[in-house]
Amino acid sequence: MTEAARYQKLKEIVTIYLPEDVAVDMITEESHFINELNINSANLVDIVLDVEDAFDILLENEDMDQMQTVKDALAIIDTKLTKTS
């Protein structure tokens, strides 16, 4: 999967959990999930679980702590995919 495809897939997952007052085009690589996209911690867990299913990877508590922005999430996904392949 290309980097662009991974970003697209992640964006689709994040979109599901965006609050009503945040538009899809607000999502950029730099977006902070909690501070900028207004995603609460409970929905961030849902995003992580969906990411696990979508990319067939397993995330740990440390990964969750590091996952502050979209870019962080992409980096973690990238690391996990490299490890498993």
Next chain:
Amino acid sequence: MNYHHIIAQLPYSKPFLFVDTLQSVSADGVEGSFTFSRELGFYQGHFKGNPVTPGVLLTECCAQIGLVCLGIHLLAKADLSQLQIGLSSSEMEFLLPVYPGETVTVRSEKLYFRFHKLKCKVRLYNAEGALACKGVLSGMFKTREDVT
């Protein structure tokens, strides 16, 4: 086992404690019960002259037994002195009314407990054992170690 240690750690007290006893607790789920005493104050207003247990309180009963008691059990090894909890989502269906004086039984089945979020399938049975409400609830559990 009476699981008194779990009930003792619940962050609720009367008039907002909706757990009397726990019949079974495991890593996968919990069963407990509560009696909605006829004396509870809200029956005077819900509804006027026709007391019925409010759905929000059936949901609360499901959450206290099904999520919070189970969460405390799952966090048995953690320091719960500064436990912070919050209901994060509820999707409930109400099938039968629960009247004053009824003892209800809640059965909860863990869907997952990951990254401090516990999600459960809950069912609440009335005094006759008929399903009165069911749904999916989730809540967040932050212990002292997570906050600091």
